[in-house]
Amino acid sequence: MADNRRRIRFKSIAILEAVIILLLIIALIFVGLIRGRGEAVPANANSDKPQVRRRAVIEKEEAFYQMDGRKILMQDNTYGEIFVPVYSDVPASTIDTEKITMRNGYAYYMENGEAVSTTGVDVSEFQGDIDWTQVRQAGIDFAFIRIGYRTYGDGIVTYDTAFQRNIEGAQAAGIKVGAYFYSQATNTDEAVEEADAVIDALAPYDITYPVVYDWEIVHDAARTDEVSVEALADCCVAFCERVKDSGYTPMIYQNKATSMNKLDLPRIKDYDFWLAEYDDKPSYYYDFRIWQYSNTGSIPGIEGQVDLNICFRPY
Template identity: 90%
Template sequence: MADNKKRIKFKSIAILEAVIIFLLFIALIWATLIRGRAEAVPANANSDKPQVRQRAVIEKEEAFYQLDGKKILMHDSTYGEIFVPVYADVPASTISTDNITMRNGYAFYSENGENVSTIGVDVSEFQGDIDWTQVKQAGIDFAFIRIGYRTYGDGIITYDSAFQRNIEGAQAAGIKVGAYFYSQATNADEAVEEADHVIDALAPYDITYPVVYDWEIVHDAARTDSVSVEALADCCVAFCERVKDSGYTPMIYQNRETAMHKLDLPRVKDYDFWLAEYDEKPIYYYDFRIWQYSNTGRIPGIGGDVDLNICFKPY
């Protein structure tokens, strides 16, 4: 009898333990499923916790050139829109194109409401006989006179037939003068040779504006067609350093496309730059001192078309 009572007691305890375990199991299911679902945060809800995955943000710029120091957008005849990385160590232009205005065919640049620019032309024997007094009266402040050129076929250095007449006529009329040489050098030695011819030609004259290295792509089976980027930079440096050693201010002339695609800009960044870009406003990214904005200008005293220039910081 006593054994039966003990068995009943143990059986009751086992049943009670089973009930307690079952109740605890039901409570755990409720906590994890029912309550957890009620308190769950939707995937698109705001949360202070960092997101493991997020959608990439694609930013677009409307400007042709992006002046943010990261990239320059350009257009290529083959690829369409392309981008060129910006050189961090090449100074960007500080010219505000909003301050450029056009009046009577001339470009002007103002700062704080005052004109700080000068107007100029560049000429060669192709302009024929020039009446420099009329040119001065037309408001021209400076002129770049071509000293000579190297032929793009056989590479012969030739003086411009109107150089002496033009430089003396311009100075006599009170126009400040600079000079340029049309180069077809293929290496540094030839560039030095060209610079020496320039220095010899300028010896009798006192000029105030720069002496310019004008190297251009001819697109006509020229001797310079295969010149490398490195060789062109060598030519620029060799010419400019030779000119600088002789006491003149060196400058490089180039159009926007060749400057961006052919010039090793970090190597020539220390020389003043003369930009050729025929548009309403210049969009060249890097620093330039002179802007040639037209090759179809008309000036009293000059027959036919002539290049027009604006100098933003007069020499």
């Protein structure tokens, strides 16, 4: 009997010791967790931006554009369909392409059954002598006149031989006028030189529409073939700021492909944009004010073909 009591006492002591050890282990683990949380430094602790870790959601859609701002799909001569990421800080177009209608060869933007857009042309010395009265009677509201250009090879700033005649003729006929310069600038000094040539030429005139920087890729051993993305953006800004300082509204003209592949859009987003895309409807993702929809237009008073444009928000 005594041996049984002794065994029970020893067993009770062993159980009590095991419970005490278990409680001590739990207490140590709890203290370690509390201290670890207090001393831990989160990744990017100095950043003001919230840090979120998540698994990407893979989605596939057949739309040409993802209008929610996730991706743009374009066609490339070499790669076929290509993926272009969207700039979240560059305004997207708000134009409802379903409201664009073609009538008698002109594009119109319709709201509540009425056209709210204006129709225009852009011309140079290549159009020859223009009968601006006939052009106005044909329904043309505005015209962009080429002031000049820089030559492909030597890089010489040259005035368009018809710019004075065209500006004065268009204004006399009651057509609102803007101006553009065909640039081949390779640096900001040249872009400023071009802007100054435009400003000097426009001094005698009161124009209504913007002054446009028209820089194009030639692919014909031109002096601009090796211009970098950064240098092109610098030229755009240099030209636009120069004309803006002189009281004009600056604008950049470019076709869809060059805009998407060559322009640094976040750097030029504050300037009005003139899009060249020859199709029934524009598919350009970002904001644009004027759309050049044809380079084969036919207008009474102009011999041969001429570019046709629609201005969605008239100046």
